[in-house]
Amino acid sequence: MMFLIFNIYAIKSIKMKTIKCYFYAILFLIPFTVSAQDLSCVVGDIRKANTENEYVQVRNQLERLCIVNPKEWLAHYYLAYTDVQLSFRVASKEEKMKYINDAQTNLKKLSDMSEADMSEVYTLKGFRLYALIASDPQSNGPKYFGEITLSYEKALGVNPNNPRAIMLSALFKNDMAKFMNKSYENFNQDMEKAATLFAGESTTALTPSWGKEWLDRALINN
């Protein structure tokens, strides 16, 4: 803070006409003094993250952002998303459950935030349940099947053009059909629609735009 005080004293010694100029100078300095970890930087890091360590780093940044700004829905949203991603990357079931449970805590908070995009929240709820099933398919598959389907349906009810909800719903339905030695008949149609919608999404905005890599992978595997 010393350098800020120094700047303020300096400003006082200069004519008032120039205050505006120095005010902008201080504003210019703020990014250096407060933090470089604003949400847009973190979101950029999330989009680049791939390994467990990379996700942990962004998770910790998001956790700090959630504490400083508890009403910022996007911070909680991305924290829950990062938790889910981490649950896929850690080995032990105990660790997986810690992340999956923390994602649930943040999703509950999102349910009470009026500005949250509920289509994205429901999609993430479904994605979290998918992680829960992936952690123990035999026990959790029958238990959460209905809930995951319902989450994607709710997401599409709010926004029928949510590419993540369309894609994850199609992937899940296809997985279930494969389990019965069948295939989901609208799979290609849904994936094409999701691909079109993904193409139209901004990759620089703060709003959720993840998921295209899942679609690309699924199209390769199919």
Add this chain to the structure above:
Amino acid sequence: MRRISTFIALLLIGIVSVFAQQRAIEGKVLDERSKPIEHANIFIKGTTEGTSSDTEGHFSLVTNQRGDIVLCVLMLGYSEFTITVSEKQSAPLLIKMRPDNVTLDDVVVVAGNFKLKGESQWGGMSAVDIATTAGSSGDLYRSLQTLPGAQMVGESGKLYVRGGESRESQTYIDEMHVLSPYTTTGSNEPVRGRYSPFMFEGINFSTGGYSSEYAQGLSSVLPLTTKDSSPISKMGINPSFVGLAGGGTKAFSKSSVSMNLDYENLGPYNSVFPDNLDWIKPYQIFSGESQIRFNTDENTVYKTYVGYDRTSFAYHTNPLLENSLRDLNLKENNLYINSTFHRKTESGYKFFAGGAFSFKKQQISDAKVSGDSFRDKEWELHLKTKATKRFTNFLRLNVGVENFFRHYQMAYADSSSVHKSSINHSISALFATATLNITVNLSAELSSRAEYTSINSSWNYAPRLALSYNLNGVHFSGTVGKYSQLPENKYLLLNQGLSPENCIHYIGGIYHEKKNKVYRLEAYYKKYTDLALQNSDVLNSEGYGYSKGVDLFFNDRALFKNFEYMLAYSFNLSKRKYQEYTELAVPQFSTKHNATFSLKYNIPSLKTIWGITNRYASGRPYYDPAKEGLMNSTTKCFNSLDMSLTYLASKKVIIYASASNLLGRKNVYNYTFTKDTSGPGGYRGTPVSASSDHFFYVGIFITLSGKTAYDVSNF
């Protein structure tokens, strides 16, 4: 130009000052066992300035902040750690994290305890697992009988645990007592549980050393937990060899209603697979159950469950001991209502309040002799409230009060007399449990129960201490606890001054779980005192006895993919002088050796789960009047090889089939004797065995609603 120069100069000074006044805070983050924690989140409180610890737990946080700063450390599974760091601090910080409340509360003292559902580390058995355990026939209690500690009493079907009678095992639903958890059947026909395992989210089976919160059980408790919410609307039906069931759930935004109706009639089954009973009216049971759940917010849950069932059957009977044929005819009505309220406050208190009403009315004609009539009616009202809070990392307290109001009446009439009798009484209790996390590896649970029984105007005090020590993943535990229970109604009707029966449990155990393998060994000694004793015409509380033994358990889910097997063995020595046993003798239900081998193989390509279970029990003692002493003979051993098959026919259809005692062994549980001068010693013995050597079941579970698949639970 001059102004611009001034601006640039100030800017440079500002930037230089930023770097000139930076300081680094360094340190290491350790867990409760002094092992480094990787990925801990270290930051300056109130800011987003922070860093993460590396694989060695080291961190270095560079900041411009001057003076004292509050450093905060977060890590999932650990309590928040804060420390004020002065500007003069130069030595690296050593930060030791402690497990958070959730993690601490998971460190349960596990002696005698089997958690079968939920996120337990001791097992992951789901309702589907229970249903697919061969030999269980989808019945919760039969499935539990494959675990160590449970004894095989084939003609009963009820739980007999560690040398204790079935009445010494108590069932709780959502923490409220269930007076009559079993269905009623004919003579030597194993009963089933009244409640479907698919109703329950959590199943805990404690074979001893349980919390003092649980009342009126000398041997074991089975606390069952229903779902707090059921977010999916669904419907399903279940036609089977023996009946038809169906129901569903309607989910709302903050509540849900579930209902299930079930009708079973063994008439068609008996016509295909006849047993040795001469049926007049086949065994029939109609049951209906419903549950309403309200989740007013994420911390509050109201649940109300109502279950009703009606059982009826009649058969001709002509036992060897009787001269005349009689037509035993039974009708029974059973009602259970359970309403509970849970609330978790922001300050960390958990409040619970509940009420449960159990009612059972039974009417039997030709019960003992032709023309007689036996009626009994029993009800219980259980009220309970408690509060729980973790005050510190060291201490968690649970305090509550409860009342049981009980009524029992019976009437027996034969051609020459009418006998009626009834009792009304209550049990009031105060219980408290303190969980102490003494060190990160050592925890203790101290609990006590003070109980007043109105029927004999007596106070009873039951303390309990349980210790658990974790040595590198190997859990050692020891429990000493006193438990009490009022004598059976039939004795209380005769003498209301009988003392509560007491039993002290001493249990020591070792548990280990690694890589999908669970190892468990427990030794126990139970000392019974104040048991009801019928000595000639005197009924008093001078009975006593003991039960001791060892339980072994091994479960392996790692041998190869989709394959699981389990070995359970129990050794028990039990003797009692009680009831009609006028000298210390092995009770008729007791078996020295019990062993179960169970395997399950899931074949995804065939969409099937195969289950095989073999249950063995050594011979049961019985009294041969031609010989000296009580319980002077032993039956041959029990063995049953059971099999089950679960087939996922389509996304919404499951076919389940099971068969018990495939080898057709004639299992004998006891002998009854009649005077016969042509027999050895003047008596003729008749073996007591099940009315049927086998039981076959085929059921189809059909999910009717659109959003669910292979979901056999309508709740």
